[in-house]
Amino acid sequence: MTTTSDERVDRAADHRPEPASPGATPGVGAPGRPARAPHAPADTGLATYLLRLGDDALVLGQRLCQWITRAPMIEEDLALSNIALDLIGHARTLLTLAGRLDGTGRTEDDLAFTRHERDFTNTLLTELPNGDFAVTVARQLAYTHYASLHYEALAGCPDRELAAFGARAVKEVAFHRLHADRWVRRLGGGTAESARRMQRGLERVWPYTAELFDEDDLVRRLAAAGTVPSPAPLRPVWEQRVTEVVTGAGLTVPVPSWRARGGRSGLHTEEFTDLIGELQSVRRQFPGGTW
Amino acid sequence: MSAPTAVTGEAGQEEPLTRFEALIAQGGTIEPRDWMPDGYRRMLIRQIAQHAHSEIIGMQPEGAWLTRAPSLHRKSVLIAKVQDEAGHGLYLYSAAETLGVDRADLLDALHLGRQRASATFNHPALTWADTGAIAWLTDGAAVINQAPLCRTSYGPYARAMRRVCQEEAFHVRQGYDLMRALCEGTPEQKAMAQDAVDRWWLPAVALMFGPPDTEAGGADARTAALGAAVSRRAMAWGIKRHTNDELRQRFVDQCVPQAERLGLTLPDPAIRWNEERGHYDFTPIDWDTYRTALGDDTHWARRRIDHRRTAHEDGxxxxxxxxxxxxxxxxxxxxxxxxxxxxxxxxxxxx
Structure with a gap:
């Protein structure tokens, strides 16, 4: 964990200007700001931020891998593996950038396979167990609409590599979002049972969606500096888009009586230990191995 | 399909069977709307369905390692491979559907044990190295077995196989590369690679090519004659192009030098170069060996079908x-x- 150095950076950030006024384009850096040169000296704040996004993609990709050979039809084995492949690809780029920026020189694999559960900073939404197909579709709906907005905003950020990543990822996520939207419609408008399950799936995951838009000191500082998008302004757009899909499918957007948080600070679900244990098992069995 | 009916008396029209045979003889392709003998249709449905079933059952042993792949690069490669197999399953079920059967019925036949997948996958993938051995050896066998099918006489099958073979050839290279990384790693990693090869060699060399169909391949005179008769019919119809034993020899000839380069031992003490034949000798896959390799009615054979059936029922x-x-x-x-x-x-x- 890089908590100590983050705190130091965050304290330094206290003297920075306040975030852009509400209504400004979400998350895009101040105009005229010079682009940060790639491979600049260690920026642990940005590295921590990238690690969060990378962990989201890695952990959700890992969950989707668990569907493969278990999907309701071969087309879905294909679709879910396609999405998992893109997510692992996103994780690889983000973890690589994070390892380079934090000054430790850790590779994507160092970050994925040698950290402990408590070091992962993905949102709890991404680690939720797959449940039935409707739970997975609900989780995909929430995540893909968020990722789509977030990556679109990242595409406008000043760091050239990060912007290039955002521009590429947003195109891929557009397909994932389409896939989720279509399944919400099919299940909502399919049979009475599928509608009941889809509604239950939404109820299951909705308390976990708020964490996607949480801002802590680190994010506020990075967003204020125009380095990364601010997630909070993305939320109303997200709400509007998912509501359109959910109500269009004859379903109701849940109003959760509670909200989950903790993933971003390494406080995970109990099931997460198994997920990480499985992810790292082979690598840990062969210390010093080359793969 | 009804029996061929002779169309006579009308100028320019021949009997369908004659036309069919002439087309096969010229190396032409038969398309879904063309007339074809019942036996040809049945043989194709059986072969294509078994092939499609093998693709989707074959996703399981490797699919079980997706969550444990030891690097993100290997994880991506494995996801892509398993995804390809799902895609092959789809092309092949679609090819079978052009013959008048339904995918849902074929899947039911698989789930109820009326049709089968290749018995190769009745074997468990016990370690990470198994994913490499499967890709290198069983996909390697599949490419040799299937390359001639790109020229098979039934158009939709041949076209599906052209895509399948291109992707399979890529899988073989990835499998070999995975094994190479293990062999260049720690002694424990190399031991894991050798153990996987010890367990996957026989399923690949025996099961991927079918039972012996020549005396040279290890069948006695009677079974060789029977096998040869089946192969001959498939060859006469242009469905098959070579005997099982010819393809098996081609596979052994390809694998031996590759194993040498990796520093792995193929678990057959009889393997040695035969100058006279210009091929590697190996222990013939006789019927006893073949039956042993089948692993029918084992825990794993049942697990594969149960896994499929559960996914199907849950979905x-x-x-x-x-x-x-x-x-x-x-x-x-x-x-x-x-x-x-x-x-x-x-x-x-x-x-």
Whole structure:
């Protein structure tokens, strides 16, 4: 964990200007700001931020891998593996950038396979167990609409590599979002049972969606500096888009009586230990191995 | 299909069987709307369905390692490979459907044990190295076995196989590369690679090519004659191009030098170069060996089908929903192009 150095950076950030006024384009850096040169000296704040996004993609990709050979039809084995492949690809780029920026020189694999559960900073939404197909579709709906907005905003950020990543990822996520939207419609408008399950799936995951838009000191500082998008302004757009899909499918957007948080600070679900244990098992069995 | 009926008396028209045989003899392709003998259709359905089933059952041993792949690069490669196999399953079921069967019925036949997948996958993938051994050896065998099928006489099958073979050839290289990384790693990693090869060699060399169909391949005179008769018919129809034993020899010839380069030992002490034949000798795959390799009625053979059946049953409500939704969309589109979908409350009342 890089908590100590983050705190130091965050304290330094206290003297920075306040975030852009509400209504400004979400998350895009101040105009005229010079682009940060790639491979600049260690920026642990940005590295921590990238690690969060990378962990989201890695952990959700890992969950989707668990569907493969278990999907309701071969087309879905294909679709879910396609999405998992893109997510692992996103994780690889983000973890690589994070390892380079934090000054430790850790590779994507160092970050994925040698950290402990408590070091992962993905949102709890991404680690939720797959449940039935409707739970997975609900989780995909929430995540893909968020990722789509977030990556679109990242595409406008000043760091050239990060912007290039955002521009590429947003195109891929557009397909994932389409896939989720279509399944919400099919299940909502399919049979009475599928509608009941889809509604239950939404109820299951909705308390976990708020964490996607949480801002802590680190994010506020990075967003204020125009380095990364601010997630909070993305939320109303997200709400509007998912509501359109959910109500269009004859379903109701849940109003959760509670909200989950903790993933971003390494406080995970109990099931997460198994997920990480499985992810790292082979690598840990062969210390010093080359793969 | 009905028996061939002679069309006579009309100028320019020949008997369908004659036309079919002439087309095969010229190396032409048979297309779904062309007349074909019942036996040809049955043989194709059986072969294509078994091949499709093998692709989707074959996803399981490797699929089990997706969550444990030891690097993100290897994880991506494995996801892509398993995804390719799902895709091959789809092409092949589609090719089978052009012969008048339904994918759902073929899957039922697999789940109920009326049709089979390749017995190769009745064996468990016990370690990470198994994913490499499977890709290198069984996909390597598949490429040799399937390359001639790119020229098979039935058009939709040949076209599906051209795509399948291109992707399989890539899998073989990836499998070899995975094994190479293990062999260049720690002694423990190399031992894991050797153990995987020890367990996957026989399933690959025996099962991927089918039972012996020549005396040279290890069959006694009677079974060789029987096997040869089946192969001969498939070859006469242009479905098959070589005997099982010819292809098996080609596979051994390809693998031995590769194993030497990796520093791995293929678990057959009889393997040695035969200058006279210009091929590697190996222990013939006789019927006893073949039956041993089959692993029929073992825990793993049952597990593969149970896994498939469970996924299919768990997903039944999803498929029903998709069908109901599609039917409603279609009805809505024909009744009123701009009309809203039926509200859920109304659906529930109907249900």
């Amino acid at each position: 039944a409500w999803v498929r029903e929903a998709a069908t109901a939704y599609a039917a409603r969309e279609e009805a809505g589109a024909s009744a009123d192009a701009s009309g809203p979908a039926v509200p859920r409350q109304a659906q529930e009342e109907r249900a």
